[in-house]
Amino acid sequence: MRRVRCGSVLLFVFFLLLFPxxxxxxxxxxxxxxxxxxWMLTSSALVLxxxxxxxxxxxxxxxxxxxxxGVMMQxxxxxxxxxxVWALWGYSLCFGGEGKFIGNFxxxxxxxxxxxxxxxxxxPGGEVPDLIxxxxxxxxxxxxxxxxxxxxxxxxxxxxxxxxxxxWGTFVYCPLCHMVWGEGWLYYGSEGSLLGGALDFAGGxxxxxxxxxxxxxxxxxxxxxxxxxxxxxxxHNLTYTVLGAAMLWVGWFGFNAxxxxxxxxxxxxxxxxxHLSASAGALSWALIELxxxxxxxxxxxxxxxxxxxxxxTPAAGFVQPMPALAMGAIAGVVCYFACGKLKATxxxxxxxxxxxxxxxxxxxxxxxxxxxxxxxxxxxxxNGSVQLVIAQAAAVGVTVVLSLVVSFVLLKxxxxxxxxxxxxxxxxxxxxxxxxxxxxxxx
Amino acid sequence: MKKVEAIIRHFKLEEVKNALTEGGxxxxxxxxxxxxxxxxxxxxxxxxxxxxxxxxxxVKVEVVCTDEQLQSVVDIMMQAAQTGQIGxxxxxxxxxxxxxxxxxxxxxxxxx
Numbered sequence: 001m002r003r004v005r006c007g008s009v010l011l012f013v014f015f016l017l018l019f020p021x022x023x024x025x026x027x028x029x030x031x032x033x034x035x036x037x038x039w040m041l042t043s044s045a046l047v048l049x050x051x052x053x054x055x056x057x058x059x060x061x062x063x064x065x066x067x068x069x070g071v072m073m074q075x076x077x078x079x080x081x082x083x084x085v086w087a088l089w090g091y092s093l094c095f096g097g098e099g100k101f102i103g104n105f106x107x108x109x110x111x112x113x114x115x116x117x118x119x120x121x122x123x124p125g126g127e128v129p130d131l132i133x134x135x136x137x138x139x140x141x142x143x144x145x146x147x148x149x150x151x152x153x154x155x156x157x158x159x160x161x162x163x164x165x166x167x168w169g170t171f172v173y174c175p176l177c178h179m180v181w182g183e184g185w186l187y188y189g190s191e192g193s194l195l196g197g198a199l200d201f202a203g204g205x206x207x208x209x210x211x212x213x214x215x216x217x218x219x220x221x222x223x224x225x226x227x228x229x230x231x232x233x234x235x236h237n238l239t240y241t242v243l244g245a246a247m248l249w250v251g252w253f254g255f256n257a258x259x260x261x262x263x264x265x266x267x268x269x270x271x272x273x274x275h276l277s278a279s280a281g282a283l284s285w286a287l288i289e290l291x292x293x294x295x296x297x298x299x300x301x302x303x304x305x306x307x308x309x310x311x312x313t314p315a316a317g318f319v320q321p322m323p324a325l326a327m328g329a330i331a332g333v334v335c336y337f338a339c340g341k342l343k344a345t346x347x348x349x350x351x352x353x354x355x356x357x358x359x360x361x362x363x364x365x366x367x368x369x370x371x372x373x374x375x376x377x378x379x380x381x382x383n384g385s386v387q388l389v390i391a392q393a394a395a396v397g398v399t400v401v402l403s404l405v406v407s408f409v410l411l412k413x414x415x416x417x418x419x420x421x422x423x424x425x426x427x428x429x430x431x432x433x434x435x436x437x438x439x440x441x442x443x
Numbered sequence: 444m445k446k447v448e449a450i451i452r453h454f455k456l457e458e459v460k461n462a463l464t465e466g467g468x469x470x471x472x473x474x475x476x477x478x479x480x481x482x483x484x485x486x487x488x489x490x491x492x493x494x495x496x497x498x499x500x501x502v503k504v505e506v507v508c509t510d511e512q513l514q515s516v517v518d519i520m521m522q523a524a525q526t527g528q529i530g531x532x533x534x535x536x537x538x539x540x541x542x543x544x545x546x547x548x549x550x551x552x553x554x555x
Contacts, residue, residue, distance in 0.1 A: 232494065233494075234487065234489060234494050235489060289488075293488050297488065297489075299489055299490060300490065303490060336490075336491065337491075339490040339491055340490060340491015340492065341491065343491075343492070344491070344492070353490060356490075
């Protein structure tokens with residue numbers, strides 16, 4: 001035994017002598033700083049974890065039992081589908097080149113992406129290798145269209161959902177992501193940006209507002225579920241939903257703190273404010289249900305946590321803990337009314353409240369980022385001001401218009417060609433049997 | 444012969460079963476059922492959307508017995524299933540035309 005250990009030590013020293021450069025040069029190169037690398041690898045996995053099991057459980061618990069597989073499948077399938085699209089052309093359209101509105105084709109098929117940080121096109125994410133930045137960002141590309149699925153749940157054709165997600169990712173997400181994070185038209189401080197550009201740390205505009213308003217439009221264009229308002233459409237398994245929300249909460253640390261693209265103080269701040277905002281959101285929604293219906297609801301508490309997480313997303317790298325508490329608390333109350341009252345007033349069927357939570361919470365977060373941002377957290381950024389709020393609102397406006405216009409065209413084309421909605425018979429039987437030929441629960 | 448169907452509360456099922464077995468009954472069938480009587484339903488709220496749940500879940504116990512056993516079966520059920528609150532359920536008694544034991548082909552009271 002002892003001999004073996006001695007032998008391996010000798011072998012190790014031998015290799016040290018053989019490749020001294022490769023071992024010691026790495027420590028000096030920030031590109032391969034193992035701390036940054038480790039955190040970004042972890043964050044990437046955490047963000048993927050949000051889509052499934054997180055979102056898959058959160059959403060599938062809210063539908064009727066005949067559609068449980070249909071909803072889980074949307075999340076799971078998008079993991080595969082959007083990842084492929086991301087590798088083929090999505091990443092390049094988001095982060096290739098220096099265009100104002102959309103990336104270029106420099107990195108299609110991940111061309112030029114290496115473990116170095118100096119691939120052509122001056123890529124962002126300098127603290128970690130481009131390859132890691134690419135896979136981290138790819139996880140956002142998956143969850144964003146998956147969020148939309150909540151709006152047309154229980155009635156959208158699977159084929160239409162898949163095609164819509166590919167097209168939406170390409171024509172809504174890519175330009176938006178490039179404008180906001182690829183140093184484009186909405187990027188804070190980039191040359192010629194709109195009103196000086198907006199702050200969006202982890203995806204208030206790119207992820208939540210874009211998916212939220214597209215979801216609202218999709219819900220309206222596809223129409224209400226059969227029997228909406230008359231049939232029993234209670235969530236079939238809130239235990240899934242609660243566990244899913246808890247998984248989202250955990251995954252969100254990767255989403256927000258990972259968006260620092262480094263294991264540094266910015267990531268630490270993002271982690272703390274994310275957690276506090278979620279906590280305050282859960283409390284405030286539970287409290288308002290206690291006031292209005294006499295009991296603190298479990299679904300409400302879970303939804304409040306998610307609302308708090310959505311709201312803090314654009315602000316995570318720019319605000320301090322106490323404003324984060326306020327943001328979460330406000331989000332819980334505002335989203336409560338958005339889900340309960342807006343839907344009832346206007347009569348649309350945003351089945352799982354993709355708009356009520358992500359659209360409304362994201363918008364709130366984007367605006368409040370303009371109020372609470374401080375240089376004490378991010379010295380290179382602005383302090384909260386009226387001007388910044390206006391710039392944030394302008395970015396929200398651009399996001400809303402882009403999402404609505406492009407989504408409308410995409411949905412219209414799909415509706416005319418393959419049809420968005422499954423047959424009436426299929427809807428009555430449920431997506432599981434009609435679209436997948438399986439059942440979630442036997443007996 | 445009589446068939447006795449009782450709609451009772453879930454948590455009373457075990458007591459009713461034990462009491463009937465002690466009273467000499469050799470079999471019973473239970474079903475999960477939903478319905479309403481004077482207890483009515485309740486409302487549930489999901490993210491501000493209210494659902495009136497009219498049908499309350501209950502258990503239906505079905506037993507068959509001879510005419511002579513009937514009174515004691517009903518008494519046992521009454522005693523075991525009662526809480527005194529609204530929602531204790533009901534007992535329905537009906538005449539039974541015949542019983543056939545599948546294994547042997549016995550009929551009537553022999554099949555009980």
